[in-house]
Amino acid sequence: MKINRNKPDVFPKVNALLMILICFITLYPIWYTIVLSFNDANDAQMGGIYWWPRVFSLKSYSAVFANASIVNAFTISVLRTVIGTLTHVFFTAMTAYAFSKKRLIGRNIFLAIGTFTMFFNGGLIPFFLLLKNLGMLNNFIVYIVPTMFNFFHLIIFTSFFRGIPGSLEESAMIDGANEFRTFVQIILPLSMPVLATIALFHGVWNWNDFFWGVIFVNDEALQPIGTYLYRIIAETASSNMKINMPGAISLKAVNSQSIKLATMVVATTPIVLTYPFLQKYFVKGVMIGSVKE
Amino acid sequence: MRNHMDQIPLRKLSLKSRIYHQRYLLFMALPALVWMIVFNYIPMYGIIIAFKRYRIIKSIADSPWVGLANFKELFTEGDFSMVMKNTLGIGFMRLFIGFPLPIIFALFLNEIKHAGFKRTIQTISYLPHFISWVVLGGIMMNWLSDAGLFNEILMKTGIIDEPRFFLAEPESFWNIAVFSDVWKELGWGAIIYLAAISGISPALYEAATVDGANRWQKMMHITMPSIMPTVSIMLILAISGILTTNFDQILVLRNAVNQSASDVIDIFVYRVGFKMNRFSYAQAISLFKSVVALILLLGANQISKKTQGHSLF
Numbered sequence: 002m003k004i005n006r007n008k009p010d011v012f013p014k015v016n017a018l019l020m021i022l023i024c025f026i027t028l029y030p031i032w033y034t035i036v037l038s039f040n041d042a043n044d045a046q047m048g049g050i051y052w053w054p055r056v057f058s059l060k061s062y063s064a065v066f067a068n069a070s071i072v073n074a075f076t077i078s079v080l081r082t083v084i085g086t087l088t089h090v091f092f093t094a095m096t097a098y099a100f101s102k103k104r105l106i107g108r109n110i111f112l113a114i115g116t117f118t119m120f121f122n123g124g125l126i127p128f129f130l131l132l133k134n135l136g137m138l139n140n141f142i143v144y145i146v147p148t149m150f151n152f153f154h155l156i157i158f159t160s161f162f163r164g165i166p167g168s169l170e171e172s173a174m175i176d177g178a179n180e181f182r183t184f185v186q187i188i189l190p191l192s193m194p195v196l197a198t199i200a201l202f203h204g205v206w207n208w209n210d211f212f213w214g215v216i217f218v219n220d221e222a223l224q225p226i227g228t229y230l231y232r233i234i235a236e237t238a239s240s241n242m243k244i245n246m247p248g249a250i251s252l253k254a255v256n257s258q259s260i261k262l263a264t265m266v267v268a269t270t271p272i273v274l275t276y277p278f279l280q281k282y283f284v285k286g287v288m289i290g291s292v293k294e
Numbered sequence: 295m296r297n298h299m300d301q302i303p304l305r306k307l308s309l310k311s312r313i314y315h316q317r318y319l320l321f322m323a324l325p326a327l328v329w330m331i332v333f334n335y336i337p338m339y340g341i342i343i344a345f346k347r348y349r350i351i352k353s354i355a356d357s358p359w360v361g362l363a364n365f366k367e368l369f370t371e372g373d374f375s376m377v378m379k380n381t382l383g384i385g386f387m388r389l390f391i392g393f394p395l396p397i398i399f400a401l402f403l404n405e406i407k408h409a410g411f412k413r414t415i416q417t418i419s420y421l422p423h424f425i426s427w428v429v430l431g432g433i434m435m436n437w438l439s440d441a442g443l444f445n446e447i448l449m450k451t452g453i454i455d456e457p458r459f460f461l462a463e464p465e466s467f468w469n470i471a472v473f474s475d476v477w478k479e480l481g482w483g484a485i486i487y488l489a490a491i492s493g494i495s496p497a498l499y500e501a502a503t504v505d506g507a508n509r510w511q512k513m514m515h516i517t518m519p520s521i522m523p524t525v526s527i528m529l530i531l532a533i534s535g536i537l538t539t540n541f542d543q544i545l546v547l548r549n550a551v552n553q554s555a556s557d558v559i560d561i562f563v564y565r566v567g568f569k570m571n572r573f574s575y576a577q578a579i580s581l582f583k584s585v586v587a588l589i590l591l592l593g594a595n596q597i598s599k600k601t602q603g604h605s606l607f
Contacts, residue, residue: 012509016405023399024418026477031425033443034433048441092326099323106309106316111327116607118334120534121588124580125560126567127340130354131333150329180318209426212542216568227428234432235546262436265429272424280417 042259061263074229081144086204097158115152161195197282344577364578381558385536396483419481431546464555490524526604534591
């Protein structure tokens, strides 16, 4: 890699090409899937589609949106993500605010108990048995309460709260506000970047998770879109899908493959739509998370 | 009077009045303590089923103790060697390939001087991290099928003569698992190193330029040493996580045909525990994994502390 000063420096150009290649390899499989999902299902089976739909068709999408199970699964995903993320962020941030006060009684015990949870856990089976004993299996609450808190996120919140000038809190205290009111009215509005970061992390996990719907829930009415996709992709339940489909849509215009592709695109769209708005926050969030307490 | 109370050194107050004084803070912190005891620590009590013969109809306490019988069964039945081979095989490949690539990517991306171009590359490379494994698994099944695009490319370039069904080949599974993970996490994994690089003082590079250092020398003698603390921390975490494979990913990509290569510890626990109702047996290997991971974490942390001076704790 020794660079000869007499020759023109080719490294920047080679490097730029390499980066463009990486971007292409990253984007193309996603683009290819989108293109296929918008192509007529029968025509797509002949192959040869690479860059743009050959016979444009929205039939796969009409089939997806006409499928009651898919619409229900999508709704469960939305509810789970919105409620789960709001409760997680509020509960973890509230705890972190109390924890950020050095004077908190038992703070060191709390730190020890919390740190240990980051490196050791009982494993899947004891966790399952706990949820069974708590009556949370087959219950929507399983998506909310068992993921309400995360000690690593608490550390991220704590380091952010430490950076907020104490004078703001003091003036609220002088006005007679207690710590909880100070947290809600003063601290939360000042903490949008870190709230957005944690909401993004937890929201993306909530939206993308499919295993909780596989293992903790049997009731089909409670399965999120990821679990639904898992079942049609990994367990290929395409026969069930045809039963759910209204007769108005011709069976020939769509097939299980085209529905799979369209469902995949539908399941990913909310993430891709919110991604640009949240991007500025998560880079900061990762940096805060990497700083030791 | 709150402000009056703040003037008094806290140690002189009795515990009772300190609790009263902090009642709002405690009200904010205690629910999470209860939450951790319920959702983190009660499952740790459940670990004891590894030493019992647990049946789902009985409670954990009522199940009979069997000592190390589950472990004996595990180590003699042959499952263990297959599961360990797959877990360590994928784990080491991830450590040797998946760990350094984001660092290299960050170093090369840092050499892109055009800010807009750099930001675009970052935006694109982070994107796959946010897509669910179940969707990517669906994309991969499409690409890797016998009529898929991957076969088409390999045939057109003459690398293979007839289509292969890659997901039905146990010998391909480790590569599929590791390289699809690299594809998904390359950009995201680089964020932390890019953050570390952006913290390096430009004066160091200026001084090196004056001394006649070339790009490569600056990379090796300024950038690399400056990001070593971050690399060390990430390496400790990577080593302690060597037995933790990507559960969601493998759950989607595994099937009955590639099982001999895709049965890793976490999948085995799920398959044997939940599909075959052998909870105690599955918990034995799960406990084995947790203990080894904890030992690896403490060990890697100690080694890093001694040799590099950087550690988690």
